[in-house]
Amino acid sequence: MRASTAAALLIGLLIRLTLAAPTVETVLTPGGYRAATSLHEIPAGGSLAHVGSEIHVLAANGTVVKKVAKGTPTKVQAAVSPLQTGWITFASWLNQGSSPISSFTTTWTVPPVPATNHGQTIFLFNSIEPSAGDAILQPVLQYGGSAAGGGAFWAVATWYLDSSNTFFTTPVQTSAGATLNGIVQLTATSGSTYTYNSAFTNIGGTALTIVGVPEQLTWATETLEAYGVTAISDYPAGSTVFSGINLRLQNGATPSVSWATQQDTADGLSTTVNTNGATNAVITIRY
Numbered sequence: 001m002r003a004s005t006a007a008a009l010l011i012g013l014l015i016r017l018t019l020a021a022p023t024v025e026t027v028l029t030p031g032g033y034r035a036a037t038s039l040h041e042i043p044a045g046g047s048l049a050h051v052g053s054e055i056h057v058l059a060a061n062g063t064v065v066k067k068v069a070k071g072t073p074t075k076v077q078a079a080v081s082p083l084q085t086g087w088i089t090f091a092s093w094l095n096q097g098s099s100p101i102s103s104f105t106t107t108w109t110v111p112p113v114p115a116t117n118h119g120q121t122i123f124l125f126n127s128i129e130p131s132a133g134d135a136i137l138q139p140v141l142q143y144g145g146s147a148a149g150g151g152a153f154w155a156v157a158t159w160y161l162d163s164s165n166t167f168f169t170t171p172v173q174t175s176a177g178a179t180l181n182g183i184v185q186l187t188a189t190s191g192s193t194y195t196y197n198s199a200f201t202n203i204g205g206t207a208l209t210i211v212g213v214p215e216q217l218t219w220a221t222e223t224l225e226a227y228g229v230t231a232i233s234d235y236p237a238g239s240t241v242f243s244g245i246n247l248r249l250q251n252g253a254t255p256s257v258s259w260a261t262q263q264d265t266a267d268g269l270s271t272t273v274n275t276n277g278a279t280n281a282v283i284t285i286r287y
């Protein structure tokens with residue numbers, strides 16, 4: 001080997017070593033794959049508070065146990081991607097009125113576990129986001145593993161994601177046939193900030209309050225999200241009916257709601273609005 005060739009190889013090797021990206025451990029969340037360092041489990045009975053450029057994690061007794069920096073706002077919602085990743089099919093409504101959404105409820109039944117397990121993760125939830133799409137608050141039913149834990153069983157947790165942080169309550173295992181009541185409520189406003197609470201109202205340990213949210217949450221959804229699905233049998237059989245969907249506004253009015261849907265026809269997954277509106281609406285996701 002000529003010396004110049006050897007030198008060129010060495011230089012090439014050095015460049016590759018220099019360019020090799022540092023390994024960032026990523027974990028699966030309802031906001032897609034995120035840095036493991038973004039994860040913050042809420043202590044039992046704890047809460048969150050936006051304070052200036054930080055979000056504080058509070059213990060049940062009100063003590064601040066962690067302070068994390070807010071990142072640069074970027075869209076949290078995984079773009080609707082073809083096939084098996086991210087938001088698969090969903091219904092949504094955007095509140096464009098002047099009065100904020102004060103309450104958003106949804107009832108559904110935990111489906112049978114999928115017939116096959118290829119390491120997939122399924123998320124089913126009602127959620128609410130600011131118009132900018134840079135945060136999400138959601139009571140989530142999960143099958144499979146995620147950053148919060150889980151496995152080949154159903155579990156529930158409440159999640160709050162901003163651009164760079166992922167907060168979740170400790171998952172609580174549940175099982176097929178259980179009734180879930182997912183709720184998001186605006187409990188107070190102060191100046192231009194909002195206090196929200198989300199929970200499965202009938203399952204202890206899932207409530208999460210966030211004080212001082214700087215953005216009004218306006219975009220309500222009923223969603224099927226999935227990762228790592230390799231066969232249709234990786235989904236539950238049949239369908240999931242989201243019912244008791246009720247939206248109320250802070251001024252006491254019931255908004256005029258027409259749900260928009262996003263389908264995944266290529267994979268045969270669909271969302272149907274059976275009863276439209278903001279009072280006892282019914283929406284079915286079919287696998």
Ligand SMILES: *[C@@H]1O[C@H](CO)[C@@H](O)[C@H](O)[C@H]1NC(C)=O
Pocket residue numbers: 059060061062063065
């Ligand atoms: C509040 O809770 C935290 C976390 O559990 C604990 O470390 C702290 O001692 C508690 N403080 C008081 C005043 O009880």
